[in-house]
Amino acid sequence: MRAAVLVAVMAAVTILLRFLPFLLIRGETPPYIAYLGRVLPPAIIGMLVIYCLKDVQPGDPSQLLPALLGTAAVVGLQAWKRNSLLSILAGTLVYMVLVQAVF
Amino acid sequence: MDHQVVRQAFLKSVPVMAGYVVLGIGFGILLRAAGYGVLWSLAMSVCIYAGSMQYVGVDLLTGGASVLTTALTTFMVNARHLFYSISMIDRYKDAGRYKPYLIFALTDETYSLLSDGTVPSEQEAHRYRFFVSLFNQSYWVTGCVLGSLLGAVLPFSTKGIEFSMTALFIASFTEQWLTSHDHIPALTGLLCTLLSLVVFGAERFLIPAMLLITAVLTLLRGKSVQGTVLCTAGSESAQGTVLRAAGSESAQGTVLCAAGSESAQGTVLCATGGEEGQRTAESAQRTVPCVSHEREEES
Missing domain, CATH: 1.10.286 (GTP Cyclohydrolase I; Chain A, domain 1)
Incomplete structure (x- = not known):
């Protein structure tokens, strides 16, 4: 049951992220958002590397x-x-x- | 029904096939090893359909994560999808009935296939993109289900298979490192998370790490807006920038550091003299005069 809730949360947040720009953004992308779009992905990959190795x-x-x-x-x-x-x-x-x- | 478009979409999607099937199999085995069978694998690959998130999801399921941690982790791990969507807003604008699925299925790989914008015919563009997206997801779902089934019958021990997730992120990290000149975001991610791990412990460091990363990157942006300071202050970001100047291929004899709206985003376009190209970051920093101006003015 708890697992089903967590899977639903993961699915909902993922879907939300993919749809949000189509619902919200009209015209130019705000510069701060564009900045985060450039720097966040490599930082999060770095975070996930540490996350994977956390139990070592x-x-x-x-x-x-x-x-x-x-x-x-x-x-x-x-x-x-x-x-x-x-x-x-x-x-x-x-x-x-x-x-x-x-x- | 024009089968030509479907065929072209299939051919376009072939390069993704091997990757998705193999990574999907890895995920299925991992999920099976964590105690969740084929229906879970199917449900996750159909409903979540995000490779790295599903790998992390296995860990969240077994590690006893809270709903809040799960939501925030999903948000951070998949935040890049916001930006895929942003860049596809115009392209998917008139996609009609295909639009919901096109948006839903916009994964890293699908984005990389469709972001170049080439379509066999403008009239059939949306149907073509729809089938590329659909083929990709079918590979992923196939892999995930196959992995789960294989995991149940594999004749050898799968102990250590969980390293496939680690390997996935280390490979992305390495590739990212090799293709990017600006290593500050990647280092920020590593160091903030390490710090958070040390301070908060392995059970609850993820949320603080995400907040810290966002805060530090936001602060670094504020810094790099000041182009001249960036070039002379000797801060970490300035060193990264000047290093790039020293190795720049666009060395043209004149020394110029341009910092504009792009540099508001942390990237700075730098060029330095041809023979001087090998100068070390430090000497470049001392001797290279920097001019800061808006990118708009430049163009």
Whole structure:
């Protein structure tokens, strides 16, 4: 039940965000909104990276090392090949092997 | 019914297919591992239809998030959709019966396919865009459902699969970093969130982080409105800007820092002398005289 409510909230907010400009904006986009449109997405991606890694205990090598190596694999592959799908798949694989077979 | 338009829309959507199916499968497996089966995967991919948000959503579902946290997180994670919509207002203006779905289905990938504005025929433009959007969502829903079904029968352990979400954001972050010259927003996001995590703890840092990010970015905007200060003050944003001047390809011999309405948004157009192009940020900062003027005046 609680899960259904949360899914409904996620759907409603997402839909609202997509429709709002069509309902509200007439003519020019306000400069502050345009500014946020430029700077917010990269900042939020940064926030989500930290969010994803929040439960990693830095003092515990069996958590820290897979996370570090997985991250390094994604960053390295992305910088090298610029193919997000490849980076995600390979990074996840590296992490899974590390947590299942090594640590 | 003109099948030609549908065919063209399908061909346009093909590049998105692999990405959506694979990421969808990852999501389905993750959601299954979190204890939510195929109907949940179907419902979320049909009703929410936002890739990264659905990944975060798995975490919110299992982590015991409140309605407020869920709403605010969705708002921040998907805020970029506001801007996709803003840029499509004119294009979707006369879309008629296709309009509600076109707006609903405006994801990152669909936006990237449709934002260039090319359509095979003007008369059929809206139907074409409708089918591109619909094909894209069908790939996503297929992937999500497939992942959920696969997750139930996979012969190997899926332990660690949750890293796919982390990898998704790290890949976006890296790509964003490589394509953008202005790293201040990205760093703001990282540092504000880290600070918030340290201060508020892993359970309740998300909302403070979002507020802090918005506040800091708003303050940085106020700063960069003052173009001359931006170039000489040696603030973090000034250094970022001058760094860009040093590496600028548009080096033309004259030294000019233009800061206008664009710079009100934090970007500053800078050019510096050809041979001087390699100067370090610091020396550029000391020696480059800066002129600040409105972009409108420039053009």
